Amino acid sequence: MTETRIARVALPGPLDELFDYLPGVMGHPEPGTRVLVPFGRSRRVGILVEYAAECGCDPSRLKPVERALDPRPLFAPADLTLIRWAARYYRHPLGDALFTALPARLREPGPLLASGVAAIRLTAAGAALTPAELARAPRQQALLARLLDSPEGVAQHNLDEELGGITSALRALRAKGVVESCRLASGAVASADSSAVSAAPELNPEQAAALAAVSEALGGFRPFLLDGITGSGKTEVYIRAIAEVVAAGGQALVMVPEIGLTPQLRERFRTRLPGPLAVLHSALAAGERERAWHQASSGEAPVVLGTRSAVFVPLPRLALIVVDEEHDPSLKQQEGFRYSARDLAVRRAQLVGCPVVLGTATPALETLHNVTAGRYHRLSLPRRAGGARPPTINLLDIRNQPLRAGLSPVLRERMHAALAAGGQVLLLLNRRGYAPVLTCHSCGWVGVCPDCDARMTLHLGERRLWCHHCGRIESVPHDCPQCGGPDLRMLGRGTERLEEGLTELFPGVRIARIDRDSTRRKGELTRLLAAVHRGEVQILLGTQMLAKGHDFPGVTLAGVIDLDHALYASDFRAPERTAQLIVQVAGRAGRAERAGEVVLQTRHPEHPLLQSLLREGYGGFARAALAEREAAQLPPFTYLALLRAEAPEQEAALAFLAAARAHAEPLCSPEVELLGPVPAPLSRRAGRHRAQLLVQCAQRPALQHFLAHWTPALRALRRIKGVRWSLDVDPQEMV
Ligand code: ADP
Ligand code: ZN
Numbered sequence: 001m002t003e004t005r006i007a008r009v010a011l012p013g014p015l016d017e018l019f020d021y022l023p024g025v026m027g028h029p030e031p032g033t034r035v036l037v038p039f040g041r042s043r044r045v046g047i048l049v050e051y052a053a054e055c056g057c058d059p060s061r062l063k064p065v066e067r068a069l070d071p072r073p074l075f076a077p078a079d080l081t082l083i084r085w086a087a088r089y090y091r092h093p094l095g096d097a098l099f100t101a102l103p104a105r106l107r108e109p110g111p112l113l114a115s116g117v118a119a120i121r122l123t124a125a126g127a128a129l130t131p132a133e134l135a136r137a138p139r140q141q142a143l144l145a146r147l148l149d150s151p152e153g154v155a156q157h158n159l160d161e162e163l164g165g166i167t168s169a170l171r172a173l174r175a176k177g178v179v180e181s182c183r184l185a186s187g188a189v190a191s192a193d194s195s196a197v198s199a200a201p202e203l204n205p206e207q208a209a210a211l212a213a214v215s216e217a218l219g220g221f222r223p224f225l226l227d228g229i230t231g232s233g234k235t236e237v238y239i240r241a242i243a244e245v246v247a248a249g250g251q252a253l254v255m256v257p258e259i260g261l262t263p264q265l266r267e268r269f270r271t272r273l274p275g276p277l278a279v280l281h282s283a284l285a286a287g288e289r290e291r292a293w294h295q296a297s298s299g300e301a302p303v304v305l306g307t308r309s310a311v312f313v314p315l316p317r318l319a320l321i322v323v324d325e326e327h328d329p330s331l332k333q334q335e336g337f338r339y340s341a342r343d344l345a346v347r348r349a350q351l352v353g354c355p356v357v358l359g360t361a362t363p364a365l366e367t368l369h370n371v372t373a374g375r376y377h378r379l380s381l382p383r384r385a386g387g388a389r390p391p392t393i394n395l396l397d398i399r400n401q402p403l404r405a406g407l408s409p410v411l412r413e414r415m416h417a418a419l420a421a422g423g424q425v426l427l428l429l430n431r432r433g434y435a436p437v438l439t440c441h442s443c444g445w446v447g448v449c450p451d452c453d454a455r456m457t458l459h460l461g462e463r464r465l466w467c468h469h470c471g472r473i474e475s476v477p478h479d480c481p482q483c484g485g486p487d488l489r490m491l492g493r494g495t496e497r498l499e500e501g502l503t504e505l506f507p508g509v510r511i512a513r514i515d516r517d518s519t520r521r522k523g524e525l526t527r528l529l530a531a532v533h534r535g536e537v538q539i540l541l542g543t544q545m546l547a548k549g550h551d552f553p554g555v556t557l558a559g560v561i562d563l564d565h566a567l568y569a570s571d572f573r574a575p576e577r578t579a580q581l582i583v584q585v586a587g588r589a590g591r592a593e594r595a596g597e598v599v600l601q602t603r604h605p606e607h608p609l610l611q612s613l614l615r616e617g618y619g620g621f622a623r624a625a626l627a628e629r630e631a632a633q634l635p636p637f638t639y640l641a642l643l644r645a646e647a648p649e650q651e652a653a654l655a656f657l658a659a660a661r662a663h664a665e666p667l668c669s670p671e672v673e674l675l676g677p678v679p680a681p682l683s684r685r686a687g688r689h690r691a692q693l694l695v696q697c698a699q700r701p702a703l704q705h706f707l708a709h710w711t712p713a714l715r716a717l718r719r720i721k722g723v724r725w726s727l728d729v730d731p732q733e734m735v
């Protein structure tokens with residue numbers, strides 16, 4: 001008799017602690033296995049996290065685990081370590097974090113996805129039997145003996161062949177809970193049609209040097225920043241490094257901010273790399289997602305391309321991680337489990353001991369700071385691959401200029417010239433809808449959202465007022481709701497209105513608009529992009545969606561219509577985001593033989609950010625911005641955690657935060673600073689008032705230490721009716 005070991009199980013939900021059970025009939029499967037456990041009066045699916053020699057209570061009062069649900073652990077030790085680390089770092093309940101990493105269906109007690117060949121295997125109870133115990137039923141006994149030989153299961157057709165006529169014996173064993181159905185991997189792993197693997201260009205010297213650095217690092221932890229302008233051939237470097245990893249039998253994980261926006265990237269991976277490509281993102285149907293997860297976690301797919309949640313996908317032979325567009329804020333999960341997939345990618349690489357490549361044309365200031373500090377190794381691709389020339393960037397002062405459709409005379413003239421020369425024009429306006437404000441010219445009424453501290457945007461095509469914060473929709477009033485007057489006016493300009501204006505200014509020119517509204521229908525984005533590539537579109541306008549990873553080789557002129565509101569936004573990251581957007585958009589122009597031109601319309605041409613960007617490019621901007629951050633003691637020179645609270649009444653939200661602050665004060669070491677509580681910049685959303693308390697600290701460990709003591713206190717705080725709160729470690733958005 002071995003000592004009683006306690007099985008410690010994580011359950012989904014807002015439960016911070018692990019729950020203790022006796023292993024019972026399940027024996028001692030490895031941690032990372034799902035288990036079915038009694039919980040209160042119900043049963044729950046949990047994940048076995050670890051064994052302990054003892055528990056804080058009398059073991060005789062513990063209940064046994066009902067059974068193990070998986071024939072093998074779903075998480076390898078390194079996967080478990082990563083998720084436990086992430087849950088602790090971001091102060092999120094472990095059970096919830098673990099289930100975030102699994103296909104949704106596995107929250108239910110059902111078996112892993114049925115892929116492969118139908119097979120039969122013993123349950124844990126069955127595996128504990130000996131054939132002698134079934135001596136009175138010889139067919140069942142024979143089956144049991146055969147299955148004991150193959151714990152992973154035996155294909156049903158093999159059992160039929162070997163033993164013959166097993167149907168009733170199987171049914172009996174199933175009824176006793178001795179056997180269960182399972183699937184066996186079909187063995188032959190499908191590999192890409194090698195004739196489809198398209199030709200690779202010869203690397204230029206910088207690409208070759210970057211590739212060599214990554215390949216030399218294989219087999220050990222090393223973080224790289226692959227800092228290369230758009231079109232410099234970063235993706236080509238990823239592909240070569242991945243091909244090397246795959247040829248050596250490893251797996252590569254590639255993370256991108258939004259897959260739906262990058263069909264081109266997916267196609268390049270499919271055609272250039274062998275083996276099935278597992279694609280994982282949230283827009284997939286649950287079944288597709290689970291199949292891809294399975295291909296990845298079983299090791300069948302050598303390459304996994306996914307959005308942020310892919311950082312948790314178990315990969316038995318992980319040998320390389322790539323994070324493309326590492327600066328993109330959508331790599332940070334903004335609700336629930338608020339993790340940074342980029343930062344976790346680095347942590348994961350460290351845990352498994354492999355290189356991680358963070359690629360971008362516009363590195364996040366945090367990442368550049370890590371380079372300066374010597375933590376990340378920088379690889380530069382300073383010129384465009386294939387010899388294409390980078391665009392020139394010009395500031396266009398539009399003060400006192402007669403604008404038509406928001407376009408200054410100079411921009412209009414450049415557009416005509418570009419079109420006449422057979423080029424395509426790209427216009428960025430980062431605001432969708434027709435007009436951001438609907439107002440009454442007689443009494444000053446403004447269409448505001450009744451539930452938010454925000455104006456409603458007019459969408460003329462759909463004839464509605466739409467709140468972009470809570471999604472509330474109202475019909476467009478015919479007369480003023482306040483004074484009844486007829487003179488309602490639309491102020492400002494969104495992409496819909498820009499499109500209308502362009503149609504008038506450029507009659508006969510084919511125009512396409514790309515924003516969330518115009519691409520809502522499935523397949524529409526791909527269709528629009530294809531039309532652009534075939535040259536069927538001459539002017540392409542849209543929101544920041546245009547700056548995300550598409551190549552527009554025919555574009556020779558890019559215009560940014562309205563920079564100014566972004567320059568003076570309240571978020572301290574606004575300048576960084578704006579600079580990234582400009583440089584990303586500029587990178588779309590003039591990729592082929594023709595050099596491109598970028599025109600930025602502004603009323604603040606003297607703005608230091610624009611000036612440093614113009615004179616010294618993104619690198620110069622980043623140096624200036626980092627100096628400002630250091631002077632202001634903002635990240636990456638300090639570390640932040642943001643406690644948000646919301647409630648039907650502002651007082652309740654503030655009261656909660658005041659109580660939270662009172663609990664924080666005695667826990668604060670001198671370097672931890674508390675700022676607030678204050679109402680949030682968007683002080684009301686969807687009918688709820690919002691407030692926040694900021695924690696700032698010069699050292700990450702001190703902040704972590706503080707949070708580790710503070711979060712339990714927060715969870716134990718007396719509940720204030722209607723208050724919901726969340727903690728965001730390393731917040732990316734301060735709204
Ligand atoms: P990035 O990912 O940095 O934007 P890509 O890898 O997509 O750059 O390369 C941009 C374009 O240049 C692609 O069409 C790619 O096929 C091509 N390209 C990349 N490397 C080379 C090279 N060494 N020689 C010629 N063309 C290249
Ligand atoms: Zn009015």
Ligand code: ZN
Pocket residue numbers: 449450451452454467468469470471472685686
């Ligand atoms: Zn609203």
